[in-house]
Amino acid sequence: MPSNEEVFGKVQEALVDALGVEDDEVTPEATLVGDLGAESIDFLDIVFKLEKAFNITIPREELFPDDILATTTYIQDGKLNAEGLAKLKERMPFADLTKFESDPRVQDFGNLLTVQDLVNYVCTKVA
Amino acid sequence: MRWFWIDRFTEFVSGKHAKAVKAVSLAEEAVDEYAPGATYLPASLLIEGTAQCGGLLVAQLSDFRNRTVLAKVGNVTFHQQAYPGSVVAFDVQITSVQPNGAFVSAQLTCNDKPLAELDLMFAFLTDDRFDDVTLFEPAALLRMCRLMRMFEVGKYEDGTPLKIPQYMLDAEKAELSV
Numbered sequence: 001m002p003s004n005e006e007v008f009g010k011v012q013e014a015l016v017d018a019l020g021v022e023d024d025e026v027t028p029e030a031t032l033v034g035d036l037g038a039e040s041i042d043f044l045d046i047v048f049k050l051e052k053a054f055n056i057t058i059p060r061e062e063l064f065p066d067d068i069l070a071t072t073t074y075i076q077d078g079k080l081n082a083e084g085l086a087k088l089k090e091r092m093p094f095a096d097l098t099k100f101e102s103d104p105r106v107q108d109f110g111n112l113l114t115v116q117d118l119v120n121y122v123c124t125k126v127a
Numbered sequence: 128m129r130w131f132w133i134d135r136f137t138e139f140v141s142g143k144h145a146k147a148v149k150a151v152s153l154a155e156e157a158v159d160e161y162a163p164g165a166t167y168l169p170a171s172l173l174i175e176g177t178a179q180c181g182g183l184l185v186a187q188l189s190d191f192r193n194r195t196v197l198a199k200v201g202n203v204t205f206h207q208q209a210y211p212g213s214v215v216a217f218d219v220q221i222t223s224v225q226p227n228g229a230f231v232s233a234q235l236t237c238n239d240k241p242l243a244e245l246d247l248m249f250a251f252l253t254d255d256r257f258d259d260v261t262l263f264e265p266a267a268l269l270r271m272c273r274l275m276r277m278f279e280v281g282k283y284e285d286g287t288p289l290k291i292p293q294y295m296l297d298a299e300k301a302e303l304s305v
Binding site: 017018041042044045047048051052060 | 198199201202223225226227228230248250
């Protein structure tokens with residue numbers, strides 16, 4: 001099983017390649033959308049590069065839970081309700097949702113994922 | 128100007144790879160006018176040719192129903208320029224097909240010498256937002272594929288000839304009967 005550093009190195013390489021950013025911009029705390037400028041089309045590329053680098057399969061809904069975020073029973077006034085948050089936590093145990101939980105506006109979800117979240121996710125797949 | 132940046136397919140194996148060629152001519156505006164005094168086929172149009180070759184290869188997997196668009200160009204290296212009178216050969220392989228897009232790798236040669244290597248990513252515009260969008264009329268797309276000799280050389284992996292989707296034949300028939 002690769003170490004956290006090894007996983008980080010390969011994730012960093014995939015992000016540098018997919019997003020055209022510099023190595024030193026890809027820090028564990030960096031958010032993919034806000035800090036690294038990832039657009040929706042880039043996620044397809046990132047998933048492909050991670051699958052190739054780690055020889056894993058990444059079902060889209062594990063990293064991008066659009067189904068939860070688009071289910072009206074989980075949303076009230078543009079925010080995810082307690083049931084929705086519980087579903088999200090269950091789906092994304094690798095992501096730090098603390099900040100999002102304090103103000104779970106669906107429109108902010110896109111900027112939630114960090115590089116460290118991706119590393120944590122990959123670690124669960126290669127374990 | 129017609130937007131064809133490959134002249135014809137020379138190999139086409141469904142879901143695997145395609146090869147195509149293009150003869151670079153001084154008669155082409157882009158070759159003559161892109162850099163006055165220096166005549167060559169611009170690199171951007173070599174990428175477009177690769178995208179036409181790879182895009183059709185990928186689109187064929189869905190009988191051309193997925194709206195396949197070029198989304199990203201990566202890892203591009205050019206070694207030389209393609210001057211008038213030379214023949215560019217495209218060799219494109221599918222590296223991955225996903226539900227919402229596909230990836231290809233390509234190697235280009237010019238008069239049998241390395242010209243370029245690149246990777247392309249295509250996205251499928253298949254979600255509800257694009258329900259009313261038609262990128263190509265079926266009859267026009269079939270005409271283009273025929274012009275590029277796709278169905279003359281096209282095969283499935285088992286060696287059987289590539290079939291033209293019935294809906295495209297129907298569209299062609301309807302157009303010709305007007």
